Amino acid sequence: MFEPRYYRNLGLEEIARKVSEGERLTIDDGEKLFACPEVTAVGALAHLARTRLHGKSAYYVVNRHINYSNICVNGCRFCAFSRKKGDPLSFELSEEQILEKAGAGGRALTEIHVVGGCHPDLPLSFFENIIGRIREVQPHAFIKAFTAVEVAHFAKKEGVSVGEVLARLKSAGVRMLPGGGAEVFSDRVRKLLCPEKLDAAGWLDVVRQAHETGIRSNATMLYGHIETPRERVEHMAALRELQDGTGGFVCFIPLAFQPSNTPLGPMAPTTGVDDLKTIAVSRLMLDNIAHIKAYWVMLTVKLAQTALYFGADDFDGTVVEEKIGHMAGARSQQGMTRGEIERIIREGGFEPVERDSLFRPVSGNAARQG
Ligand code: V47
Ligand code: SF4
Secondary structure: OOOHHHHHHOOOHHHHHHHHHOOOOOHHHHHHHHHOOOHHHHHHHHHHHHHHHHOOEEEEEOEEEEEOEOEOOOOOOOOOOOEOOOOOOOOEOOHHHHHHHHHHHHOOOOEEEEEOOOOOOOOHHHHHHHHHHHHHHOOOOEEEEOOHHHHHHHHHHHOOOHHHHHHHHHHHOOOEEOOOOOOOOOHHHHHHHOOOOOOHHHHHHHHHHHHHOOOEEEEEEEEOOOOOHHHHHHHHHHHHHHHHHHOOEEEEEEEEOOOOOOOOOOOOOOOHHHHHHHHHHHHHHOOOOOEEEOOHHHHOHHHHHHHOOOOOOEEEEOOOOOOOOHHHOOOOOOOOOHHHHHHHHHHOOOEEEEEOOOOOEOOOOOOOOO
């Protein structure tokens, strides 16, 4: 399949063989792929793996993000979104404001993605009520809400177990957890960047419990700050191990760090080659997670389109309004229409497939827009 001499010259012959034969890669293999100077060599391997799984399909969802508040008890140094209570730039949406956003001007949405900071005061009952009300406004939408970090925060604040929080959110209508809060699992990095936040073992444990409760989830990795390539690969290996046990992860999302306005201070943003290589290594390492997302908000639309040739098969969605990346300097637009996404996918040489949160094809959705 691959020109052996080319991969031999790059020191990747054995990895190319493993990929061709569908064999699992090791952490050392992943590190080697990151060290390879030829991104197209790594990309071609990832494209093979991606094409085996998804052919020419590239997925997207008609969705909307709702950030209910940016007030947060944590102070992650990579975050430009969070504020302390009383800060003039803090916000907290009322129930009416949340419902107005969920209503999307009368348009049906396939997915509603609800996340926020770890708010010091809002009780779990507030969130149970909000989810119930959103379901009244969008009865057919799939509600993907609250990261593992928020779930653990609710449990601590209420003095109940994570299992009880998950059960209550599930009965309120939460069907899936988004993948945020994973950052990079390295304890070294977390100590430096987010010491107050739920630790890596805690994140993995909440997600494991969610999967066991029948709530599936995504997983993210925040890269491009102080982590090493090996720490990225170890992050992927930890997810792969959990996935071997639960099978609950739907999609993996590498999040390119946006450095502006963050407490981390001035830092160069990720480069296109690093973004593409990270997507490619993700596809190759995560042989048991079906989907890799090119999140256009952080990558830009043009690079997300290119990433479809580097192992990604999903474009995320219409999003409508995004705060976490944009407050940190993301230069992408705020939302995309269905028509725009389909054009970008088609012009890239792929077949757009409108999907729901579990990647089941959606056809004739009333949410059609743009
Ligand atoms: O948890 C915070 C990250 C996450 C920055 O599950 C930053 O489908 C970049 O998780 N630069 C939220 N990233 C976003 C997220 C997500 C997005 C889209 C889809 C899904 C999904 C999940 O953003 C946070 C944190 O890890 N983040 N600050 C920053 N400056
Ligand atoms: Fe809070 Fe999340 Fe920002 Fe950390 S990344 S400060 S937990 S909102």
